[in-house]
Amino acid sequence: MSCEEPFTYMLQIKNISKAYKRYHRKYGRLAEWLGLGTYHEKRWVLQNISFDVERGQAVGIVGVNGAGKSTLLKIITGTTRPSTGSVEAGGRISALLELGMGFHPEFTGRQNAYMSAQLSGLTLAEVESRIGEIEGFAEIGDYFDQPMRTYSSGMQIRVAFSVATCVRPDILIVDEALSVGDAYFQHKSFGRIRGFREQGTTLLFVSHDRGSIQSLCNRAMLLEHGAIIKEGNPEEVMDFYNAIIAEKENTTVEQKKLNNGKVRTSSGTGEARVENIGLYNAMGEMVEFVSVGEQVELRVRVKVFKSVESLVLGYGIKDRLGQVMYGTNTWHTRQVIHNPSQGDEYMYRISFPANLGLGSYSIETALHDRDTHMGANYEWLNLALVFNVINIDKAAFVGSNWIEPKIEIES
């Protein structure tokens, strides 16, 4: 292979840092303008970010809230200026930053679409020739000629996306915006983004959704405290990201469940309790995201606090609506523990393939003496654990089960 051909980047980010000035005194800024010394402190939100993106590459950016993702995208877009460093873009940038695009609530979708498209540098004639297509892609019907204040956030994002992508940009920047839309529009917009990528558009994509990062991007980077702490293929980076989150969650497990908005209910007489529960992959790593059909292991550590006649562990996998996908117990599997005594600990390792549809699932556990927890109920715990099933390597499908098909076509 020849290496002489000059390698060109679509986007070169060199040493970008960003500090916001924080003034302690109200008139500090005024005093600075008049040349009376320095009164501010710098709060760094980005530190020495450098990376290059090739033409047609799709880069996913992940990180917890406040890691600096949005600031980075704003700097690349040009709305915010970096304190140091430079951005060199090899083409037209179109950006979809957070919710809305600065739409005016009193104007109609059509007027806002004109305005937005012109703000992003299109001439009137260019917008006029594309307005029909923008309207068509947004698919919001008569609402397109209604004031924007009557729109739902999903409808706003439909218009925003349609405008931002009415001309294929050389670089497309999407900041979480699409997570607001409904599933139908998400698929439609991902389809358009994929189409752009095939034609050479470079993509920068911020999302918390592992599924969309892994399905859209061929590279990912993890930002923490304003610095890139991990870069690589999306799967690797997402695993690392989840590990960081899991680490944090382990120390504050109880709190997190409460913050969740959902209430974990536990009940029972307390003779035995679940001490620890976790879902692990084939490599023995604790996971939150599971790919369809992946072999996983549910590990449940049970401690006996008072000697009882028999001990049965039951568990159920529920979907986000609370419907049980599967459930059984050790009575049915003939693995009842007889006469456990106080202080005994048992580790249950339950392995199964995650033959589930895409979505979020929870696991409930029950400790009792025989086939149902209607008899002696030692402990019952719902939302003991939450995990997500995502599709990484299977053909697209719908439904709540993974029923592997084998399709043969004869003619």
Place this chain on the structure above:
Amino acid sequence: MIISIGMLKDVWSFRDLVWSSVKREFQSRWTGTQFGPIWLVAQPLATIVIFTVIFANIMRPGMPAHDSKFAYSIYLCSGVLTFGLFSEMLGRSVNIFVENANLLKKIHFPKLCLPIIVLLSSLINFAIIMSLFICFLIITSAFPGWVIFSALPVLGIQLMFTIGLGVLLATINVFYRDVQQTVSVVLQFWFWLTPIVYITATLPDIARNILNWNPLWPLIQAYQGIFLEHRIPEWSSLVYPLLLGLIFSLLGVYAFYKLQGEIVDEL
């Protein structure tokens, strides 16, 4: 200077946006109304009718050295209408960055488009009201003739003064919002500290010495001279507002250029 030429070039490439925004601004004023653009004329027409009919026929304040019964009306209109342009433009431009925070944070476009949109839409408003005033002058056979064109350089100085001061204050207003409050108060005083309603001849010398510092006075005086006495302005009197306008424009562009990065951070 190179900076501002580059900026103007950016703005020029967004001229479609500027024009559409101006158009939209006018449209938005009559969305939901039955008579639409008629309302655009109704408001200024009312102003002119009040000033002319009422002051000419009912109140009739005396104007020394003018015997036309419309003399005071013309004097009043040439001051009120032009000061109105000044105060509308300044009042709106002070707010321009704060008002469009949502846009500035989300979309990258030349920020200087915003004051230009204000400039153009205020000017169109002014053109409507001025043409009504000129109609009145023609009807009452008080039209100044070709002398009216000498109002154009005066208007030019006024616009530069206003927009320069406007951009400067708009930039400061992002960081200290008191500016826009102050401006609306100051504008009221400014109106009464300019001989628009009253006549300079009635003022004591001390008051005149203070008024000499008012950069709007020479401008308003020039308009009054053109419309009432059909007299070409004394150009030397306009040097002061011209210089001040230049200083404000340079300061405005400088402050804007220095702080434009921080503007978005602060909003």
